[in-house]
Amino acid sequence: MQSSILEATDVEKSFVKGDKRIVALRGFNLAVAEGSFVTVVGRSGCGKSTMLNMMAGLTKPTAGQITLRGEPVQGPRAEVGYLTQDDTLLPWREVRRNVEMPMELQGVGKRRRRETAQELIELVGLQGFEKHYPRELSGGMRRRASLARLLAGDPQTLLLDEPFGALDAQLRTDLQVELLRLWRGSGRTVVFVTHDLEEALLLGDRVVVLGPVGRLLLDEPVEIARPRDPDDVRVDERFVHLHKKLGAALKEGAL
Amino acid sequence: MTTPAVDTSGGAPSSGSTPLEEPANLTWWQRYGDTTIIWTGRLTLLLALVVLWELLSGPVLDPLFVSRPSDVAERLVGWVGDGTLWTHTWITVREIFGGYLLGAVTGMVAGFAVASQRNLARIIDPFMMALYSVPKVALAPLFIVWFGIGLQMKILLAAVMVFFLVFLNTVAGVRQVDRGIVDAARLMGASRRELLIKVTLPASFTGVITGLRVAIPYALIGAVIGELVASNRGLGYLISNSAATFDTAGVFAALVVLSVIAAVVNMLVDMLGRRTDRWKPLEREPS
Ligand SMILES: Nc1ncnc2c1ncn2[C@@H]1O[C@H](COP(=O)(O)OP(=O)(O)O)[C@@H](O)[C@H]1O
Ligand SMILES: [Mg+2]
Numbered sequence: 001m002q003s004s005i006l007e008a009t010d011v012e013k014s015f016v017k018g019d020k021r022i023v024a025l026r027g028f029n030l031a032v033a034e035g036s037f038v039t040v041v042g043r044s045g046c047g048k049s050t051m052l053n054m055m056a057g058l059t060k061p062t063a064g065q066i067t068l069r070g071e072p073v074q075g076p077r078a079e080v081g082y083l084t085q086d087d088t089l090l091p092w093r094e095v096r097r098n099v100e101m102p103m104e105l106q107g108v109g110k111r112r113r114r115e116t117a118q119e120l121i122e123l124v125g126l127q128g129f130e131k132h133y134p135r136e137l138s139g140g141m142r143r144r145a146s147l148a149r150l151l152a153g154d155p156q157t158l159l160l161d162e163p164f165g166a167l168d169a170q171l172r173t174d175l176q177v178e179l180l181r182l183w184r185g186s187g188r189t190v191v192f193v194t195h196d197l198e199e200a201l202l203l204g205d206r207v208v209v210l211g212p213v214g215r216l217l218l219d220e221p222v223e224i225a226r227p228r229d230p231d232d233v234r235v236d237e238r239f240v241h242l243h244k245k246l247g248a249a250l251k252e253g254a255l
Numbered sequence: 256m257t258t259p260a261v262d263t264s265g266g267a268p269s270s271g272s273t274p275l276e277e278p279a280n281l282t283w284w285q286r287y288g289d290t291t292i293i294w295t296g297r298l299t300l301l302l303a304l305v306v307l308w309e310l311l312s313g314p315v316l317d318p319l320f321v322s323r324p325s326d327v328a329e330r331l332v333g334w335v336g337d338g339t340l341w342t343h344t345w346i347t348v349r350e351i352f353g354g355y356l357l358g359a360v361t362g363m364v365a366g367f368a369v370a371s372q373r374n375l376a377r378i379i380d381p382f383m384m385a386l387y388s389v390p391k392v393a394l395a396p397l398f399i400v401w402f403g404i405g406l407q408m409k410i411l412l413a414a415v416m417v418f419f420l421v422f423l424n425t426v427a428g429v430r431q432v433d434r435g436i437v438d439a440a441r442l443m444g445a446s447r448r449e450l451l452i453k454v455t456l457p458a459s460f461t462g463v464i465t466g467l468r469v470a471i472p473y474a475l476i477g478a479v480i481g482e483l484v485a486s487n488r489g490l491g492y493l494i495s496n497s498a499a500t501f502d503t504a505g506v507f508a509a510l511v512v513l514s515v516i517a518a519v520v521n522m523l524v525d526m527l528g529r530r531t532d533r534w535k536p537l538e539r540e541p542s
Contacts (some may be wrong), residue, residue, distance in 0.1 A: 022464065056442060058441070068275050075441070076438075076442045076444070077442045077444070078443065078444035080442075081442070082442050084435065084438070084439070086435050087435075088433075088435040088436050088439035089457075090436060090439075090454070090457070092457045092458075092460070099441060101453075102443040102444070104344050104453075105440075105443050105444050105449060105453075106444065125482075153443055153444075159303070
């Protein structure tokens with residue numbers, strides 16, 4: 001096993017609201033190996049987004065520590081790309097200029113920006129919509145534009161929060177394939193949050209199931225040969241076995 | 256659309272279902288019908304009111320108090336002829352623009368400066384609200400003491416009124432900037448400066464524009480109040496002077512000019528607003 005690139009140690013995160021303290025994560029530990037594809041599943045409200053927020057450096061743990069390559073995460077870094085659950089395209093920029101934004105901030109020249117943006121827009125299947133404003137797009141299209149923008153920053157580590165939840169089945173499959181293609185052999189690390197067990201097993205090297213306040217319910221290597229065909233994998237023995245196991249773990253954790 | 260992507264071995268994903276775009280082929284009436292109706296209605300209403308005023312003035316209402324449109328028109332023509340109108344209008348217009356510019360620029364700069372420091376904004380807030388609530392007319396005597404009864408005093412009075420509206424709306428605009436968008440820019444590696452220029456400024460634009468827009472009539476109000484309180488020039492002076500000599504036609508004539516100035520200025524702002532609203536959701540706007 002390779003060394004871990006992202007590591008959470010005894011992390012606790014709570015939010016003070018009035019005289020109450022809302023605990024989102026407690027005693028959370030996770031080590032993500034460099035170059036691996038980890039999928040995280042869990043009921044809504046179990047702290048998945050909070051975990052990613054801290055890994056991305058948007059918020060700091062209340063206690064414990066998160067490290068990236070052994071260094072505590074102090075704030076956002078360009079090498080970590082984060083596709084948040086909510087839509088954060090800039091509404092006053094057209095799709096193309098939104099996709100160009102990370103490159104703009106990195107000081108990439110205008111010509112290069114245009115070219116790369118165009119490639120990425122085609123990659124996510126948004127050609128023809130370069131000049132549209134986010135509000136003129138459907139939810140799924142905005143999601144794809146966000147994905148293109150994320151890739152434009154060329155991050156080494158990708159944190160994805162339910163990225164394909166709003167897409168129809170066909171598009172979802174297309175983008176899953178595309179994501180795997182981008183990941184394989186690239187050395188990139190992916191932490192992929194989803195509430196869809198099938199998606200988790202189809203994509204991940206390793207699947208982690210979280211329960212209330214981020215309790216680790218299950219942590220299993222997936223070990224299904226790649227490339228995984230979405231149709232064939234559903235009848236794969238290991239897949240069926242894991243699917244049952246994950247479902248049971250989720251149910252148990254809810255109690 | 257080409258073949259559905261059965262083959263998932265690579266290549267660009269299908270773009271899902273693209274909306275169908277086609278020429279709208281609107282007739283002249285579909286395109287401009289609404290506008291035509293609205294403007295015809297407006298002109299008819301104006302004409303009806305003027306005619307009604309003319310007819311009632313005399314038989315029903317005392318012309319000494321309400322004058323009549325024909326007298327007002329006559330007075331206007333007279334003023335245009337002897338140059339009175341132009342002299343006084345020019346003074347007032349300069350006060351309005353001077354006051355507006357001064358108030359708007361200082362309001363925006365102060366607004367951004369204060370709003371970028373969250374605690375500073377909270378500390379200053381009650382003071383600003385208190386000052387904002389003071390009727391600005393009450394400042395006029397003080398301004399006369401400080402600056403005399405010339406142009407300066409009216410410009411400053413107008414500027415003070417404009418300042419608060421622009422300032423408060425700018426602060427509100429900056430506060431409303433979506434946290435998620437700011438975070439997204441931070442994730443992409445934006446520096447503080449880049450955040451301000453590429454995110455905060457454009458994101459708070461709607462608030463700033465609202466402030467700029469609602470402040471316009473107040474520049475006019477500030478200038479005219481200044482003139483009414485103390486002056487020997489300008490449209491406000493023309494009004495008070497005419498009223499003092501019981502020349503109601505003169506009062507109305509000056510009011511007509513003021514309304515025209517207000518309408519023109521409002522139209523300018525509307526155009527400005529429309530240009531910056533392009534990223535708002537598309538409504539029924541052909542062409
Ligand atoms: N900013 C916040 N303030 C207060 N409570 C929060 C905040 N962010 C998250 N929480 C709470 O923390 C818990 C976990 O939230 P989240 O990480 O978004 O869950 P998930 O992404 O797994 O659905 C929830 O109970 C949520 O209400
Ligand atoms: Mg979430």
